[in-house]
Amino acid sequence: MNDKSYIFASESPRRKALIKLLDRSFVFTPSKSDEKLDRELSFEEAIMDIALQKALSVSGEYHGRLVLGADTLVVLNKDVFGKPKNEEQAYEMLSALSGETHSVITGVAMVRDGQHKLFYSKANVTFDKMSDQEIRAYIQSEEPFNKAGAYAIQGLAAKHITKIEGDYYAVMGLPLAKLYQHIKAFENNTLF
Amino acid sequence: MNDKSYIFASESPRRKALIKLLDRSFVFTPSKSDEKLDRELSFEEAIMDIALQKALSVSGEYHGRLVLGADTLVVLNKDVFGKPKNEEQAYEMLSALSGETHSVITGVAMVRDGQHKLFYSKANVTFDKMSDQEIRAYIQSEEPFNKAGAYAIQGLAAKHITKIEGDYYAVMGLPLAKLYQHIKAFENNTLF
Numbered sequence: 001m002n003d004k005s006y007i008f009a010s011e012s013p014r015r016k017a018l019i020k021l022l023d024r025s026f027v028f029t030p031s032k033s034d035e036k037l038d039r040e041l042s043f044e045e046a047i048m049d050i051a052l053q054k055a056l057s058v059s060g061e062y063h064g065r066l067v068l069g070a071d072t073l074v075v076l077n078k079d080v081f082g083k084p085k086n087e088e089q090a091y092e093m094l095s096a097l098s099g100e101t102h103s104v105i106t107g108v109a110m111v112r113d114g115q116h117k118l119f120y121s122k123a124n125v126t127f128d129k130m131s132d133q134e135i136r137a138y139i140q141s142e143e144p145f146n147k148a149g150a151y152a153i154q155g156l157a158a159k160h161i162t163k164i165e166g167d168y169y170a171v172m173g174l175p176l177a178k179l180y181q182h183i184k185a186f187e188n189n190t191l192f
Numbered sequence: 193m194n195d196k197s198y199i200f201a202s203e204s205p206r207r208k209a210l211i212k213l214l215d216r217s218f219v220f221t222p223s224k225s226d227e228k229l230d231r232e233l234s235f236e237e238a239i240m241d242i243a244l245q246k247a248l249s250v251s252g253e254y255h256g257r258l259v260l261g262a263d264t265l266v267v268l269n270k271d272v273f274g275k276p277k278n279e280e281q282a283y284e285m286l287s288a289l290s291g292e293t294h295s296v297i298t299g300v301a302m303v304r305d306g307q308h309k310l311f312y313s314k315a316n317v318t319f320d321k322m323s324d325q326e327i328r329a330y331i332q333s334e335e336p337f338n339k340a341g342a343y344a345i346q347g348l349a350a351k352h353i354t355k356i357e358g359d360y361y362a363v364m365g366l367p368l369a370k371l372y373q374h375i376k377a378f379e380n381n382t383l384f
Contacts, residue, residue: 128369154346156215159368160369161360161369164359165357167354168356168360169350176350176353177320177353
């Protein structure tokens with residue numbers, strides 16, 4: 001690990017692939033937080049709080065280094081969709097999303113020792129009406145598992161998504177444009 | 193080539209990767225049209241017309257088969273941006289897009305013998321302000337070449353893109369959700 005690397009408390013393959021587009025050196029490490037959603041906060045605050053928990057769970061091991069955490073929420077009519085634990089939950093989530101517009105919010109935390117900066121980015125995503133057969137076929141692909149809201153926008157769900165409003169990369173799991181601006185600010189010593 | 197394959201008059205690696213998400217069998221073949229933009233048409237009509245030229249340029253070789261063509265336009269303040277031919281043109285395009293919102297329109301043509309169906313899908317894309325150094329670095333990556341508007345939304349340009357409104361896949365070069373609906377209509381004999 002070179003001294004200029006940043007730390008990313010994530011093991012998500014999607015987030016790892018995305019952050020490479022920022023052209024910086026990152027070290028990945030699993031977060032040790034339990035990712036519990038605080039229901040007393042707004043969705044935006046709650047997801048930034050989880051991102052902060054992730055970053056703080058490992059920052060003690062990396063003194064003086066920039067540590068990132070990120071997490072993503074899918075929200076439909078005030079209901080929060082996490083990762084489906086089984087086929088049944090995936091089916092319920094996808095049936096609910098079918099023909100509707102939902103929100104996706106990704107929160108990011110940037111931590112260095114005692115300092116931190118939080119931000120989020122969001123988008124609205126509209127699904128076409130999916131038939132029962134289409135939902136079942138999508139679940140069979142196994143893509144829904146381990147994904148908030150039971151779908152991957154850049155994967156086999158793409159053919160069912162008619163419209164996006166907002167930050168596409170927040171939907172994928174990491175708001176690249178905002179993160180890039182914040183990292184430049186960090187490098188210019190104007191972030192903290 | 194099996195009898196159920198569809199034909200796609202495209203050799204774009206991006207379009208090939210996208211159309212695989214539709215879970216159908218496709219044969220790819222280069223189009224033989226000169227892709228000339230008809231300035232007397234609206235942008236939407238003009239790009240559908242080019243998609244049609246592409247499909248028709250090969251459909252004579254595939255009697256009774258469904259043949260697709262597609263093309264993408266980038267439009268900023270009534271100026272059309274095609275593929276940059278050199279660094280200078282890439283620089284001009286990216287400088288113009290910097291800090292602005294532009295439109296991306298993808299037209300699609302579906303042809304079978306004498307019948308055809310045309311449609312398009314579009315999105316507005318907002319770029320952050322990019323510095324001269326950032327534009328030069330992006331051109332050095334060579335990603336801008338061979339791409340309408342001199343950028344790839346899913347590539348190294350991602351960190352400069354703050355917002356999308358509309359069909360993300362139209363920006364990538366193939367409107368998957370609309371195409372999927374049209375292909376289902378074709379298979380149900382309700383398209384033509």
